[in-house]
Amino acid sequence: MSKPFDYSKWDRLEISDDEKDAHPNIDSSLMIRIKREQRARREAEEQMKIAQLRKVGTPEALQQVQEIQRKSKLHVDNICRVVDEKTIVKSSAPAPVTSTSSSISHSSNQPPVAQSEEEEFEEFVEKNEELLMEFASISSFEESEKFLLDHKSVLNDHACGWLLLHQLTLEMAGERKAMMNSTRQYLMLRNIIDLAVEAKKPEDARPMVPLFFKQVKADPERARMLDEETSKFATQIINRAIQKKQEMQQQ
DSSP: OOOOOOGGGGGGBOOOOOGGGSOTTSOHHHHHHHHHHHHHHHHHHHHHHHHHHHHHOOHHHHHHHHHHHHHOOBOTTTSEEEETTEEEEOSSOOOOOOTTGGGOOOOTTSOOOOOOHHHHHHHHHHHHHHHHHHHHHOOOHHHHHHHHHHOGGGSSHHHHHHHHHHHHHHHHTTOHHHHHHHHHHHHHHHHHHHHHHHTTOTTOOTTHHHHHHHHHHHOHHHHHHHHHHHHHHHHHHHHHHHHHHHHHHHO
């Protein structure tokens, strides 16, 4: 008999980014972007926490990993994955990697198990953290454009996830000016990657780099909108830092 479908996961389902939740005084597209970035920031924080707990490796730490994964929100971007053109719905969060599970052997005819998102993120940060720190500190359009053209590895979603965490870290350390600059760098990177996706060329966003900076440098209104979005997004970071400090004090 087949295993009954686990409906409990729907208790964790996060409703899609809908314009009906937008604040009346905030542009709906911006509100949707903010909600998506809040979700991405939360997931990046969860990934970092999971990575730290797995390094600890105690039964208590692994139990916390399972608890985090059990409570993680499901949404349209992570509720299913595609393998060999077949959509597989996640019935639950993936089990944590332990010493026993990692020792399971595979036949020579089976492909190796793909890395988890957390593992991919950790590997990316390990290889690119110095570049990310450098990019986060750049303050001019010209230097940012040259840097992104010279360093293709930074043009991906893992870099955006790292920048979100970096912004929060800076704000919690009281480095407001650096946080604001990092936020602007994040938004520029996010916009460039989104342009590449819209152009159906997500594998290499470099052609979008000069296009983005040409528009921002040539049009004062676009530059003003970037500054405005930076300020609004930084407010979200500030509020999250206040909340996180309160959470830490309660622990």
